[in-house]
Amino acid sequence: MISLIEAEKLVLESSISLNFVEKELIDSNGCILAEDVLADRDFPPFNRVAMDGIAIHHSILNLDINAIPIDGIQSAGSPPVSFNHKTKCIEIMTGAVLPSSCTLVVRYEDTEIEGGFAKIINPQDYFEGKNIHLKGKDRLKGDLLLSAGTLIGPAEISTLATVGKSKVMVLEIPHAAIIATGDELVPVNQIPLAHQIRSSNIFSIQSALQNWNVPASIFHLKDDKENLLKELGEIIKAHKIIILSGGVSKGKFDFIPEVLEELGIVKKFHRVAQKPGKPIWFGQSVTGVTVFALPGNPVSTFMCLHRYFKPWLDKILGQKNETKKAVLMDSFHFSPKLTRLVLVIVKCDPGGILRAYTRTGNGSGDLASLLEANAFMELPAEKEKFKEGETFRIFPFNNII
Amino acid sequence: MISLIEAEKLVLESSISLNFVEKELIDSNGCILAEDVLADRDFPPFNRVAMDGIAIHHSILNLDINAIPIDGIQSAGSPPVSFNHKTKCIEIMTGAVLPSSCTLVVRYEDTEIEGGFAKIINPQDYFEGKNIHLKGKDRLKGDLLLSAGTLIGPAEISTLATVGKSKVMVLEIPHAAIIATGDELVPVNQIPLAHQIRSSNIFSIQSALQNWNVPASIFHLKDDKENLLKELGEIIKAHKIIILSGGVSKGKFDFIPEVLEELGIVKKFHRVAQKPGKPIWFGQSVTGVTVFALPGNPVSTFMCLHRYFKPWLDKILGQKNETKKAVLMDSFHFSPKLTRLVLVIVKCDPGGILRAYTRTGNGSGDLASLLEANAFMELPAEKEKFKEGETFRIFPFNNII
Numbered sequence: 001m002i003s004l005i006e007a008e009k010l011v012l013e014s015s016i017s018l019n020f021v022e023k024e025l026i027d028s029n030g031c032i033l034a035e036d037v038l039a040d041r042d043f044p045p046f047n048r049v050a051m052d053g054i055a056i057h058h059s060i061l062n063l064d065i066n067a068i069p070i071d072g073i074q075s076a077g078s079p080p081v082s083f084n085h086k087t088k089c090i091e092i093m094t095g096a097v098l099p100s101s102c103t104l105v106v107r108y109e110d111t112e113i114e115g116g117f118a119k120i121i122n123p124q125d126y127f128e129g130k131n132i133h134l135k136g137k138d139r140l141k142g143d144l145l146l147s148a149g150t151l152i153g154p155a156e157i158s159t160l161a162t163v164g165k166s167k168v169m170v171l172e173i174p175h176a177a178i179i180a181t182g183d184e185l186v187p188v189n190q191i192p193l194a195h196q197i198r199s200s201n202i203f204s205i206q207s208a209l210q211n212w213n214v215p216a217s218i219f220h221l222k223d224d225k226e227n228l229l230k231e232l233g234e235i236i237k238a239h240k241i242i243i244l245s246g247g248v249s250k251g252k253f254d255f256i257p258e259v260l261e262e263l264g265i266v267k268k269f270h271r272v273a274q275k276p277g278k279p280i281w282f283g284q285s286v287t288g289v290t291v292f293a294l295p296g297n298p299v300s301t302f303m304c305l306h307r308y309f310k311p312w313l314d315k316i317l318g319q320k321n322e323t324k325k326a327v328l329m330d331s332f333h334f335s336p337k338l339t340r341l342v343l344v345i346v347k348c349d350p351g352g353i354l355r356a357y358t359r360t361g362n363g364s365g366d367l368a369s370l371l372e373a374n375a376f377m378e379l380p381a382e383k384e385k386f387k388e389g390e391t392f393r394i395f396p397f398n399n400i401i
Numbered sequence: 402m403i404s405l406i407e408a409e410k411l412v413l414e415s416s417i418s419l420n421f422v423e424k425e426l427i428d429s430n431g432c433i434l435a436e437d438v439l440a441d442r443d444f445p446p447f448n449r450v451a452m453d454g455i456a457i458h459h460s461i462l463n464l465d466i467n468a469i470p471i472d473g474i475q476s477a478g479s480p481p482v483s484f485n486h487k488t489k490c491i492e493i494m495t496g497a498v499l500p501s502s503c504t505l506v507v508r509y510e511d512t513e514i515e516g517g518f519a520k521i522i523n524p525q526d527y528f529e530g531k532n533i534h535l536k537g538k539d540r541l542k543g544d545l546l547l548s549a550g551t552l553i554g555p556a557e558i559s560t561l562a563t564v565g566k567s568k569v570m571v572l573e574i575p576h577a578a579i580i581a582t583g584d585e586l587v588p589v590n591q592i593p594l595a596h597q598i599r600s601s602n603i604f605s606i607q608s609a610l611q612n613w614n615v616p617a618s619i620f621h622l623k624d625d626k627e628n629l630l631k632e633l634g635e636i637i638k639a640h641k642i643i644i645l646s647g648g649v650s651k652g653k654f655d656f657i658p659e660v661l662e663e664l665g666i667v668k669k670f671h672r673v674a675q676k677p678g679k680p681i682w683f684g685q686s687v688t689g690v691t692v693f694a695l696p697g698n699p700v701s702t703f704m705c706l707h708r709y710f711k712p713w714l715d716k717i718l719g720q721k722n723e724t725k726k727a728v729l730m731d732s733f734h735f736s737p738k739l740t741r742l743v744l745v746i747v748k749c750d751p752g753g754i755l756r757a758y759t760r761t762g763n764g765s766g767d768l769a770s771l772l773e774a775n776a777f778m779e780l781p782a783e784k785e786k787f788k789e790g791e792t793f794r795i796f797p798f799n800n801i802i
Contacts, residue, residue, distance in 0.1 A: 029611055155774075252494060363451065370560075
C-alpha cells in the first residue's frame, strides 16, 4: 500500500496529450485556449475620449475659459468630423476619436453651455491629457494578450471579441466514460427491492465533470467477470478517460482490477494509505487510456474524484492546481498511519481567513454527510493530533469564494 | 446621486417571483431546487455491511475463533441467503444485507480462510456493531434531505438519484436580453474602421450569465431614439430581465434612460457615487421587467454586473450572498467621496488568509486589466486612506477557492 503523496505523484505523471478543436466564441467559455492571441491593433486603437464633454487644446486653460466657441459635435461611431482649432472646442462623446488639435476633454459636469459657447467650471482640475485614453496605452499592436493555456472566462471572452476571434481554438477534452458496478444498484426511476439501492455515484461524478467541462456518458455493468471483460473492453476502445465506481475492494465479486489488467490497462497502484478511499485503483494503457477505479462508497467516490481525478485533469489541461489551505476549527485525533480526509465546511471570516469546521458524518457510506460540507481537509498520515488553529490543505467541492 | 449602499438596497428590494420547471436529474445541476425532498426509506435501508469479510455473532469472539465454519456467501445485490447461526459465519460483501443472526463483520484482512473454516486475527479489534452501517443511522424515512431553495451540485444530484428523483422541480430563471448600444461598435467578425471597435461587452455579460445558469440572447441597437423606442420596446415585451451596456452617460446620444422611462420602466436610480460605474441606471416596470443599464466602458460593465446584477440574481433565487473579505496588500489613497472598486488578484496564503494585491490598470476603458485580476475590492466612500493589512469586501470574478 502506497502513501497518498506517492499515489498523487503517479497520477500526475500519467499525463496524456490533447487535441485542439475550434469553437464558437461564446462556447469557448470554460475551455482552455490552445493558441496565443495577439492585439490586432493598439488598445485603444486611437486617442479615445473617456468622458462626454468638450474637447479643447490645453492652451485654452490659460486664456478666456468663459466663452469658448463650440464648433461642431463628434459622436462615437461616426467618422471624425473636421475640427482643427486651438481656440475653439468641440462637443464630444465617450468612445469618440479625439481630434488631433485637442489635448484634453472637459466633462459636461464641469461646463456650462449656452448659445454656442462653453464655459469651464473648475479649470484648475484640468491639464493636458485629462479624460483621454491614449492610443496604445493599454496594449500595443502585436502584444500578447492571451497565451495558449489560459482558462477562458468572461474577461477573456470579451478580449477575444475585441480582437475579432469569432472562433477560438481550444483544448479538446476527451469524452469520459463513467461506469457503475455493483449488482445491488438499480436505475433511478426504479423502486429498489429491500436489499437494493439506486445508482447514485455515476450522477455525482457526471455532474462534477459537467462543472469541469468534461463531456461524459454513464454506464452500469453487472459484477460478472465475463460480462465485464466484454463490456468494459468495448468502452475502453471508445474512450480515453474511464472513471469506475465500485468493484475494487477485497470482495469476492470485485473483479475490476483483474479485468482492467486483462484488458491492457497497466496498474500504477491499487490501495492507498488513506481514509476513506483506501481501495482506489489507478492505471493507464500504453495508448493513454487512463482509468480511475474508485471505491463505491459514496463519500469515498466523491473524495477520490476531487483528490485524484481533478488534479490530473488540471495537469493535462496545463492548469496550476494551487494548494489551498484553511484553519482547522476543531481539534481532531486520528491514530492510524493513514492520510485522513475529513469533511469540512469552510467559511471566510471577516478577517479574510478561511476557517474549516469538521463534519465527520457516519463514515464513507453516509451520502447525506456530503450535503453538509463544502470541502474536505487533508490531514497528513504522520500526525495523530490535529489541533484547532493549525492550517491544513483543503479540497473544495463547490465554489467557496 | 445616491451611494452604492443605497443603490444596492434599491436593487435588492426589486425582487421578482419565478416559475417552476421540471428538469431531468442531470440537467438540474446548478439549478435551485423548488421542492422539499424527503428520504423515501431509511438511509441505509437495511443493516448494511460496510467491509468485505465474514459476518458473525459477537459471542463467537469469546469462543473458539480459530476455526469458525463458513456457511455460505452473500454478495451485495443478491436477495439475502438463508443464514441463522450464532456459531458459524458467512462470507459477505460490502453493500450486502447483514443476516439478522449476525452483529459484526470481520474484514478479510483480519481473517485466514482455509478448507471451509475462518480464523480471526486481531480479535481484540472487534466488537458488536463493527463494520455495520446500521439501518436508518444516517437518515430516517420521511426525513427532510434537501429543502426547496437548495443550490443543486454533485452531492445533491447524488442524493436526488438515491431517492429516485429522475426528474426534479427547479426554479426557472427567465431568459435575459443583453443589449449593446454604441454606434462605434461593429460585430466580432468584422474589421473595424479606424474610429470603430468591436462589440465585446455583450459577450463578457453572456458568458458570466452562462456561468450563473441564466439563459440569454444578445442584441445590438443603434443609438437612434426612434429606433431604440421601437426595438427596445419589442425586447421588453419578450423578456423579464434586460441588461444594457452603454448609452447611460451624459452624452448627447445617451438616450437609454429617457427611452426606458417612455417604455414604462420606472427609474429606481441613475448615477451612483462610485468609481468606476457611476452612470449606472436601474429600473423596473410594474409587471416586473427588471432593467440594469450599465455604463459601456468594459471595466465598468464588468464590475456593475458583479456588484448589482449578481446579488439581485442571488436574491431572486433565494440564495445568500455572503460577504467575502480579503486583506489589502498595498496601501491605497483615494480622496473623492466615491466608493472605489479596485481590481485585485486574490490569493490564499499558506495560513488560509485571503490576500488581495491591487491591479489598478489604466481606468475603466482598460479591458485588458481585467485579465490580470480575479476580483475587485470595494473601498468605502467614507475613507480616503486604505492601508496594507486592512480587510475589505471582495467580489470575485472567477472561482478563487
